[in-house]
Amino acid sequence: MKVTPLFEFHKNMNAKFVNFNGWNMPVWFEDLKQEHLHVRSSVGVFDVSHMGEVEVVGNMAEEFINYTFTNTVSDLNDGQARYGFFCNNEGGVIDDVIIYRLSIDRFFICVNAGNIAQVFEWLNSTSVNFDIEVKNLTDFYGQLAIQGPDAVKCISNLFSSSNIDAIKKYSISSIIELEDRFKQKLKSPCPNGYNFLIARTGYTGEDGFELFVPNEVLPDIYSSLLEQVKNIKPCGLGSRDTLRLEKGFPLHGNELSDKLNPIESNLSKFVDFSKPDFIGKNSLELISQNRTSTLIGFKMYEKCIPRSGYKIFSNDSEIGYVTSGTFSPSLQEGIGLGVISGNFSEVTDIEVKIRSDKKKAKRSAYPFV
Amino acid sequence: MSEIKNDLKYSSEHEWVKIEGDDVAIGITDHAQDSLGEIVFVELPKVGDVLEKSSIFGAVESTKSVSDLYSPIAGVVTEVNSSVESEPEIINSSPYDNGWMIKINPENIDDLDTLLDSKGYKDLVDGK
Numbered sequence: 192m193k194v195t196p197l198f199e200f201h202k203n204m205n206a207k208f209v210n211f212n213g214w215n216m217p218v219w220f221e222d223l224k225q226e227h228l229h230v231r232s233s234v235g236v237f238d239v240s241h242m243g244e245v246e247v248v249g250n251m252a253e254e255f256i257n258y259t260f261t262n263t264v265s266d267l268n269d270g271q272a273r274y275g276f277f278c279n280n281e282g283g284v285i286d287d288v289i290i291y292r293l294s295i296d297r298f299f300i301c302v303n304a305g306n307i308a309q310v311f312e313w314l315n316s317t318s319v320n321f322d323i324e325v326k327n328l329t330d331f332y333g334q335l336a337i338q339g340p341d342a343v344k345c346i347s348n349l350f351s352s353s354n355i356d357a358i359k360k361y362s363i364s365s366i367i368e369l370e371d372r373f374k375q376k377l378k379s380p381c382p383n384g385y386n387f388l389i390a391r392t393g394y395t396g397e398d399g400f401e402l403f404v405p406n407e408v409l410p411d412i413y414s415s416l417l418e419q420v421k422n423i424k425p426c427g428l429g430s431r432d433t434l435r436l437e438k439g440f441p442l443h444g445n446e447l448s449d450k451l452n453p454i455e456s457n458l459s460k461f462v463d464f465s466k467p468d469f470i471g472k473n474s475l476e477l478i479s480q481n482r483t484s485t486l487i488g489f490k491m492y493e494k495c496i497p498r499s500g501y502k503i504f505s506n507d508s509e510i511g512y513v514t515s516g517t518f519s520p521s522l523q524e525g526i527g528l529g530v531i532s533g534n535f536s537e538v539t540d541i542e543v544k545i546r547s548d549k550k551k552a553k554r555s556a557y558p559f560v
Numbered sequence: 561m562s563e564i565k566n567d568l569k570y571s572s573e574h575e576w577v578k579i580e581g582d583d584v585a586i587g588i589t590d591h592a593q594d595s596l597g598e599i600v601f602v603e604l605p606k607v608g609d610v611l612e613k614s615s616i617f618g619a620v621e622s623t624k625s626v627s628d629l630y631s632p633i634a635g636v637v638t639e640v641n642s643s644v645e646s647e648p649e650i651i652n653s654s655p656y657d658n659g660w661m662i663k664i665n666p667e668n669i670d671d672l673d674t675l676l677d678s679k680g681y682k683d684l685v686d687g688k
Contacts (some may be wrong), residue, residue, distance in 0.1 A: 207597070223597050223623050429597070429624045496601055496621050518600045518623050546603070546619060 195240035196333055196409045204425060212305035214241040217427040226430040227520040230395055231560075234339035235426035236416060243307035244332045244403060245300045245314065246383065249323030252296050258469055259317055260290060261453065261462040267292040272361045272392060275461045276453050277310060278471030282478055283449035286310050287441060289392055291363040293385060299363070301392075301401070302329075303443050317470070331381055333409035335416070337423070338399035338434075345420040346389070346400055355389075358400075363390040366402070373408050381405065394431060396438030396558065433517050439488060439528065439557030445499055445514045446486060446528055454478045455530070456486045484511070485536045488557035489543070491525030495550050497543045503529050504542040504549055510535045513543060521560045528557065562591040562685070565656055569672055570681035571632035576656065577675060580663065583638050584672070587660040588620060588629070588651065591685050597622040599648040604629075604661055609637045611664060613671060618661070620651070633671035635664035 192215040201208070206217035217238065219226060229235050247255055256264045262275030271292055277285040286306040291299040302310045307329055314325045337346060347355040350368045358364050369387035380386055388403040404412055416423065432442070441447050446456050453462055454475055462475055491497060497516030502509050516527030527543070542549040564570075569577040574592035578585045593599065601621040611617050611631040618629040640662050644650050651659035666672070676684065 207595070218624060219597060227623075433623060494601060496623075496626065498626060518621070520623060 193241070195238055196406050197238045197240065197413055200410065200413060201238065201425075206425075206427060209428065211241065211428055214304060216241060217425070218429040219427040220425050223427070223429040223433065224520040226424060226426040227433050229424045230339045230397055230426060230430065230434055231521060232340065233422050233424070234337060234341040234345050234399075234420070235424045235430070236413075237336040237338065237426050237428070237431055238333075238413070239336050239401070239431075240333035240406065240409065241304040242334050243302035243304060243310070243327070243329040244334075245302055245307075245311055246326040246328055247298045247300065247314065247323055248326060248383070249296055249321070251321040251323050252298050255318060255321040255323045256290060256298050257466060258321075259314060260288075261469060261471065261475070263463040263466055264290060264292060264298065269294050270362050270364055272363060272390060276447070276458075277313065278452070278475065279449060280471055280474060281449075282452040282454070282471045282474035284443065284447040284451065284453060285313055285449065287443050287447055289390075291390060293363070293383070297383065299385075299388070301334075306443065326382075328381065331379075331405060332403045333406040335402045335404070335409075335413065336393055336395075336399065336431075337402065337416075338393045338395040339397050341422060342397070342399040345423055349416065349419055350389075353389075358389065358391045360391050360398075363388055363392075365389075366404075369404065369412070373405075373411075376408070377405060378407060394440060395434040396440070396560075397434075430520075433520055436515050436517055436526065436528070437519055437521055437558065437560045439559065442515060451514075451530065452478055455482055455484045455533075482536075483533045484530050485533055486514070487529055487531055487541075488555045488559065489527055489529065489541060489552040490522075490555045490559070491527075491543070492551040492553060494525070495545055496525045497527035497529075497545065497552070502544045503531055504544065505535055505538045505540070508535075510538070510541070516543075519559060525552075526555070526559050527552075562589070562594050563656070564589070564591070564678050564682050564685070566678045568656070569632070569675035569677065570684075571630065571675055572684060573630040573632070575630065575632050577632050577672065578660075579672070583663045583665050584633070584635070585660045585663050586632060587655055589681070590655045592627075593652050593655045593659070596620065596627060597624055599651045602644050602648045602651070602661070604640050604645060605637050607637050607640055611635055611637065620648075629661070631664070632675055633664070634667040636667075637662055638665050639663040
């Protein structure tokens with residue numbers, strides 16, 4: 192299994208590990224619930240160095256992204272970011288990504304760990320008619336997510352000469368302090384000149400940042416963060432998942448996949464049909480006119496925990512399945528997302544089959560918190 | 561390091577078994593509770609349920625995951641610990657005492673000989 196440069200740190204902090212897409216990653220340190228609630232109330236740091244980073248560089252970069260990405264990037268300024276999907280011709284989702292415009296001819300893409308090779312190959316093979324280069328920078332960058340209402344304060348103290356609070360939501364900027372501190376020391380600097388990037392993005396629903404920094408200095412940065420920032424708690428992928436699910440954020444492989452398209456997963460606001468063309472557009476338009484399934488949120492009536500894959504019923508008919516479920520640390524009740532047949536899109540009461548019993552659940556709007 | 565009690569028998573599914581008069585008490589080991597994390601839900605059988613050896617008698621769930629519970633021996637359920645149903649975190653804090661789950665009247669007490677002793681269980685946990 193692959194490990195991030197912080198593996199030894201995590202081991203020394205008694206992390207529990209889990210195999211996530213071939214990466215041996217911390218799932219929690221002391222306690223998942225405490226980590227979850229700490230991110231909601233203060234600030235936590237996640238090692239997400241397993242995530243991928245890909246760049247599209249060249250004169251036709253914007254044109255190429257607009258052709259491959261469901262959302263538009265035409266109205267972005269330098270440093271601004273946008274969420275959306277890379278879809279196949281059938282409208283299935285190859286990956287859901289955030290794309291940052293570093294400059295008009297350079298777009299930086301944060302890719303899910305399990306999809307890096309596929310995304311890179313797909314972009315590469317699609318790029319033949321475009322004057323661009325696709326670069327896989329995954330081995331170069333490590334990534335830290337610093338999330339929670341105290342994230343701004345904590346990062347501002349750490350990087351006092353950067354105007355951290357001025358970084359707007361969904362924007363990215365270079366970290367001057369780190370460039371100054373490490374530039375001479377880097378054995379192999381990033382070819383694009385941005386070794387240290389900070390984005391005001393995340394996957395927890397809280398304010399916060401994602402730092403893209405060279406793997407070779409990631410341990411230095413992580414240890415200074417833990418030393419200098421009071422209250423920051425190392426968090427594992429377990430709470431990252433419960434935090435995103437409470438906010439109703441999709442996880443690729445669960446709510447989105449090559450079989451689950453963004454329209455039926457209720458994410459059409461990230462699909463810009465006004466663009467003249469993009470891969471999957473025709474299929475997604477057809478799906479919009481004839482939806483056969485829909486994503487729903489639900490809460491369990493009694494104390495029990497829905498899990499991904501459990502079947503959903505309405506009056507004894509099987510109508511779908513749970514895509515993600517957990518016991519919400521904030522709400523202290525079972526919550527979930529699930530795909531149900533479009534014929535039942537109006538149902539308000541459902542049942543989830545948990546082991547041998549069908550347990551009642553109530554349809555719920557999401558975000559749940 | 562997780563605790564392994566010398567006077568208990570163990571299953572390879574990380575349950576412990578303790579003789580209490582004619583019955584045996586069953587719970588999950590310290591190693592099991594530590595691997596699961598904070599336990600938020602337990603599903604247990606009813607008094608009178610008949611359990612086959614290695615049959616699933618319930619489930620224990622943390623926020624992250626669910627684990628089935630397997631009966632280490634065959635028998636009839638004589639008692640269920642309702643405290644762990646209402647406060648499952650007891651299993652984390654006291655896996656070998658207050659965190660017991662069920663008591664069963666064994667079909668054949670000799671079945672206990674098929675289980676691991678503390679050394680055998682330690683080897684299992686250590687991956688030997």
